[in-house]
Amino acid sequence: MIIKQALERMPLSQARASQGHAAPRPTDIVIPDCCNLGVVFRTLLGVNAAAFGWVMLQAVSWRAGLFEFVETSIVVELSCLWSLFVMCLMRRAVTKLGPHGNDLLWAQRLACVVVPAVVTGIIVYLFTTVDWLISNFVRMTLAKSIVLAALFGAIFQHYFELRTRAFSPALVEARLQALQARIRPHFLFNSLNAVLSLIRTEPRRAETTLEDLADLFRVLMTDPRNMTTLDDEIRLCKQYLSIEQIRLGDRLQVSWQMDNIDEQVMRKAQIPVLLLQPLLENAVHYGVEPAADPTQVQIRLSRMLDRIEIQILNPYHAQVSGAGNHMALDNIRERLALLYDVEGQITTTIVDGFFDVKLQFPYVRG
Numbered sequence: 001m002i003i004k005q006a007l008e009r010m011p012l013s014q015a016r017a018s019q020g021h022a023a024p025r026p027t028d029i030v031i032p033d034c035c036n037l038g039v040v041f042r043t044l045l046g047v048n049a050a051a052f053g054w055v056m057l058q059a060v061s062w063r064a065g066l067f068e069f070v071e072t073s074i075v076v077e078l079s080c081l082w083s084l085f086v087m088c089l090m091r092r093a094v095t096k097l098g099p100h101g102n103d104l105l106w107a108q109r110l111a112c113v114v115v116p117a118v119v120t121g122i123i124v125y126l127f128t129t130v131d132w133l134i135s136n137f138v139r140m141t142l143a144k145s146i147v148l149a150a151l152f153g154a155i156f157q158h159y160f161e162l163r164t165r166a167f168s169p170a171l172v173e174a175r176l177q178a179l180q181a182r183i184r185p186h187f188l189f190n191s192l193n194a195v196l197s198l199i200r201t202e203p204r205r206a207e208t209t210l211e212d213l214a215d216l217f218r219v220l221m222t223d224p225r226n227m228t229t230l231d232d233e234i235r236l237c238k239q240y241l242s243i244e245q246i247r248l249g250d251r252l253q254v255s256w257q258m259d260n261i262d263e264q265v266m267r268k269a270q271i272p273v274l275l276l277q278p279l280l281e282n283a284v285h286y287g288v289e290p291a292a293d294p295t296q297v298q299i300r301l302s303r304m305l306d307r308i309e310i311q312i313l314n315p316y317h318a319q320v321s322g323a324g325n326h327m328a329l330d331n332i333r334e335r336l337a338l339l340y341d342v343e344g345q346i347t348t349t350i351v352d353g354f355f356d357v358k359l360q361f362p363y364v365r366g
Contacts, residue, residue: 029095030108032160034088038341043156044080050152051076075127079120079149086115112157113150120149164338194246209246212239219274228273230301230308231266237276237299244284251295252288259302269308270364272335278328279312279357287314287355306363316355329357336361 032039052069059065090111094104124145191213198206219236234256245252280297288295298313329348336344336359344361 029091030105030157030161031087031091031094031112032157033091033341034084035091036341037343039160040084041342043084044077046156047076047080047152048073075123078123079116082123083116083119083149083153086119087112090115109154109157113153116153117146117150121146191243191247194243198246205246209243212243215239216243216277219277226273227270229267230261230269230271231263233271233273233276234266234301236274237280240277240280241284241297244288248284248288251291251293252284253294253296255296255298257298257300259300261301261303261308265303265363268365271308271361272339275332275335275359276310276312278332279359282328283312283314283355283357286317290317291315303363307360308363310359312357313354316350316353332359 032043034040034043051072055069055072056062056065059068094108097104121142124142128142191209195206195209195213198209215236216239241252241254245254276299280299283297287297295315298311300311300313302309302311329346333346336346340361345359347358349356349358
């Protein structure tokens with residue numbers, strides 16, 4: 001009954017997400033995330049490599065070819081960067097369409113061909129007709145430039161779409177591993193035992209704990225590709241830690257530190273659902289449970305410009321460090337790679353007897 005009441009008090013936005021009205025998934029948007037540094041890097045690397053090979057094949061010597069490539073790269077970089085900028089704006093517009101974006105996949109693919117062709121055509125036209133921009137290093141005609149740009153647009157759109165799909169099997173496997181790691185039978189058993197011990201002495205606290213359990217398991221069943229706010233994720237983590245404190249008592253001490261993060265950032269910052277809870281579970285399982293004395297888990301959140309960093313520290317016990325810890329870390333690493341490419345990072349170090357986990361990802365406003 002208590003769990004049913006907790007689910008009924010679910011916020012409307014979360015209820016809709018659980019019914020399948022979540023934000024569009026990566027498979028619903030086939031325009032590459034051209035705001036992402038990884039996408040920009042791969043695109044520039046591929047186009048410049050093709051331009052370099054084309055120039056060197058026609059050059060009379062390698063030295064002349066290098067000089068011509070440096071000059072040609074001006075047109076190449078301008079075309080690529082402006083095309084990426086326009087498609088970045090287009091992807092954001094498609095994202096706002098929600099689930100309806102899935103009905104426009106053909107239009108998205110067409111846009112990835114048309115945008116580079118139009119942008120390149122304009123730039124090549126300017127470099128071949130405007131007096132103060134005219135240069136003799138543009139070998140390609142306007143028509144050939146447009147055709148090549150459209151071809152590269154189609155190739156890279158297909159590459160990034162296939163790359164996103166290639167992550168899907170790993171994502172499903174990671175989800176199963178995450179559920180196996182998080183919904184441990186002994187955690188559920190111990191939590192219910194703790195609630196039973198409170199029913200007679202502290203019924204109000206027992207009710208609150210069951211509500212926290214209901215919230216935790218509801219979120220655990222959601223798609224790991226869904227996004228939530230930083231505020232909601234921290235609230236869920238605090239609910240999880242309150243459950244563990246019933247079992248561990250004074251042995252579990254928690255310290256939260258916020259640097260350059262105010263309430264507005266907390267409410268707007270979008271992060272993957274269940275990004276922090278598995279890390280806190282690892283901190284409790286491997287850092288607090290083996291200790292006989294009160295042990296502190298430290299969580300530090302900070303923001304620098306357009307990036308958010310989260311650091312979790314817990315005592316390190318070499319004798320209990322196992323594969324489960326690495327499984328959860330690998331899970332999160334795969335999810336960060338899928339959602340943020342090279343802009344999302346997770347690093348682990350052991351410093352002065354503490355296991356230090358650092359997460360860094362872009363500050364995306366909801």
